[in-house]
Amino acid sequence: MNSAELPLPPILPEPTPTPEKTLRRLFLTLFLRGRGARGLNKLGTPKTIGQKLSLTLVFYALFGCMALAFLHQPVFALAVYLHAMTFVFLGMFIASSAGEILFNKEEADILMHRPVTPKAMLWAKIRVLVEVSLWLAGAFNLVGLFVGFGSACNWRFPIIHLFSTTLEALFCTGCVVLIYQLCLRWFGRERLEGLMTTAQVFVSIAAVMSGQILPRLVFRFDHVLTVGESSWWIGLLPPAWFAGFDDAFAGSAMLYSWLLAAIAVIVTGTVLWIAFGKLARDYEMGLQALNETISTRVKKHNHRRWLDRLVNVPPLSWWLRDPVARASFLLTAAYLIRDRDVKLRVYPGIAPILIIPFVFLLQNNHHKDASDVGFGVPFSGIYLGMVPLLGLQMLQYSQQWQASDIFRAAPIIGPAQLCHGARRAVLCLLALPMLLLVGLIVWLLRGDWSQLVLLLPGIIALPVFALVPNLGGKAVPLSQPTDAAKSAGRGLNMILVMLIAFALAGLASLAWSQGWFWRLVLGEFAVAAGLYFFMRRSLARVRWTSTE
C-alpha cells in the first residue's frame, strides 16, 4: 500500500452540482442500468436496461398505431382512447417501479448519512419516475398526436395533448406515492412492506380496469362518447378528465369538457400537494423504517410453521417425495409469502394480466343457453396458464441471487428437482387459488355447475404451460439478479399464451356447441401428456453449466 503523504487538495471555487441534480442523475442511472450488475464493465451496461427500454419504446410506438382507427373522429373519442391506454401503461409502470425506486433498503446505508434531505431524495425519484413515464407516454401517443392533428388540421391538439399527458403522468405518480404515504400513516412501519405490495396490486388493477372500460365504451357508443345525464359516471374515470382537457382546449369546448378539464387540474394539484407537501414527512419515516433492522414484534412460530405442516400432509407429501423438490417448494413458497422484493415483482406483475379473462367472462355473460356457452369460460381456464408461466419467470430473480450458489455447491446433478419444487409451489399457491376464483365466478355468473367442465381444457394445459419456463434448466428459483427482471422477453411469452388461449378456447367453444367436447378433451389430454413427458425428460437431462 502506498502512503499518500500529500495533504488533501483544497476545494477550489468552481460550480458544483446541487444535491437535487446529483440525486436525479443517480436515480436515472440506477433505473436505466438496474441496481445489481456483478461481472459487468461499464461498456456492457447500456445493453441491459437501456436497450430493453428502447425496444419497449418502439413497441409502445407501434402499439400506438391503433390510434389510426380514430382518424376523422371527434377529439373527445380520440383523447379518451389515448388517455385510457396511457393510464394503463403509466399506472402499471409506476406501480411496478415505485416500490423499488422509492423504498430501497440498501439505499439507506449509502445515502441517509449524507447531507441530503429525504424530501430532496423523494423529489429526485419522482422526477425520474415522471421522466421515464413521459418517455413511455410519448412513444405511445406519438401516432395519436398526428391523428389528432390530421383529423381536421387541428394544430392545437398535439400541444394540448402533450400538456394533458404530462398532467396525467404527474397524477399517476402522485397517486402511487400518496397511497404509500397513507399506508405508512395509517398502518405504521411494521406493516409497510406487506402494504406496499397490496397497494401496488390494487393500483395496477385499478389502472388496467379504468383503461379497459373506457376504450370499450368508445367503440360501443360508435365513437360519440359524451358525458351526459345518463352517462355521468364516465366523469368518475380519471382518463376521462384528461380527455376532457383535450376536448376543452382543442375540441368541442362544450361545458362538460370544461368541467372534466377543471377536475383534471384540481385533482392532480390536490394529489401533488398532499403527496409532496403535506405527507413528505411520512416518506422520511418510511425510509427510516426500512433502515431499522430490529423486528418490533416477536412473531409466533406457529404462523410460520404452517408451510412445514402443509408439505407433510397428503396430497402434498406424496407430490413432494423428493427432498430437493420439497426444499425448493418451501424456499419458493417462503419467498412468495414473505420476501418484499419478490412479492412486489410477482403479484403486481400477474394481477393486471388476470383482468383480461374476467373481461371476457363478463362480455360473454349473455350466453345463458347450455349449448351456446360462448368463449369466455374456456378462455378464462386456458388463460390461467399465464400464472405459472409468469410466476416462475419472475421468481427466478431475487436480491439474494448470490445465495443460489448453494444449489451448485450441493451434490445435485442439475436444476430439475429445484425447478419441479418451484413449479409446484407456484401451481399450489398461485394457480390453484386463481382457478378456484375463476370457477366461483363462472358459477356465480352462469348459475350452472355443468359449465365448470369448460375449464377442463385449461386445467389440462396448465402443467405444460408451467414447464415452459424451466425448459433447458432455466428459471431456477431466486438465481438471477433483479436487474435482469425487466426483460422484454416476457411479452413474447404472453402473446404466445394468448394466441394458444384464443385458439383452444375457440375450439372448445365450437366443440361444446357441436357435441364433440369430450373427444376434444381426450385429444388434448393425449397431446398434453406427450408434451409433458417430453419436457420433463428434457429437463431431467439438463446439467449445471459453468457460471462465469
Added chain:
Amino acid sequence: MMIVLDQLTKIFGAQTAVDALSLEIPAGQIVGFLGPNGAGKSTTLKMLTGMIEPTSGKATVCGYDLQREPIELKRHVGFVPESGAVFESLTGLEYLEMVAALYGIPQNAARARIKQFIAFFDLSFETLTDKLLGAYSKGMRRKVVITSALLHNPPVVFFDEPLDGLDANAAVGFKTLIQTLAREGKTIVYSSHILDVVERVCHRVIIIDKGKLLLDGKPDELVAAHNSGTLEKLFTQLTGGAELERRAEDFAKTFRP
C-alpha cells in the same frame, strides 16, 4: 467535546435497543465501541449519523444538534456502515464523484482527492473508471466505501467493522491511517468484533450490552483493573461468554465419526 450523548435512547416497539446512553468524546481520540451482537452499537452509530431518529435523549456531533441540525451534522461526519453497501451498477469513479457532489465538492477537486485515495489503497484508476462496483471484490468495495467516508475530510468518522473484507496489507495501512488521522485532531469511533485490533489501535474503549453502558476507559487500564489479561477475555467476562470455550469444545466433540 466532539461527540456528546445525553440519555440517548432508541426503542423499537417493545424492545429497547439503546438505553439512556450518555458519554462524551473529545477531538483526536480513537474510541473502540464494543458489544456483543444486538448490543445496540449499530443503532447508536446510525442515530449519531442521522440515519435513524432517537426515541428520546440528545446528542451533538461537532456541536451540531442531532435533531435540530441534521444536515449540518451530516456534513461533518463520515460513516462506513457495516453492510458496505454501494450502488453496484455505478463504476467506482461514478460512485465517488456522486458522493463528492452530495458534499458540494466540485468534480475536479473530487477527482484529485479520489486519485490520492486510490494511490493509498493500491487501486488502479482504470478499475475505478471501467468496472462496475458489482464486479469488485469485497475488499475493493470496502476500500471504495472507506474512501467515500473520508472524501469530504470530516472531523468525525464512524467506522462499523471497517476491516471486513480487507486483506492483511490493507488492514495494516488502514490502522496506520486512522492513527494518523487521530493525531491530526480527527475523532474516530471504531466499532468492531476484532478485539486485538481495538486493543492496539484505540485510546479508549466503550463496551455496551443490551443498550446500556458497561465499561468506559483506556484498554490497558480496564484489563488491569479487571485482572483479565486481554481485552478479549474482559469482553467475554462482561458479556456472558465465559463458558464459550468449554461449550465449543463439547460441540466439536459431537462431530466425531
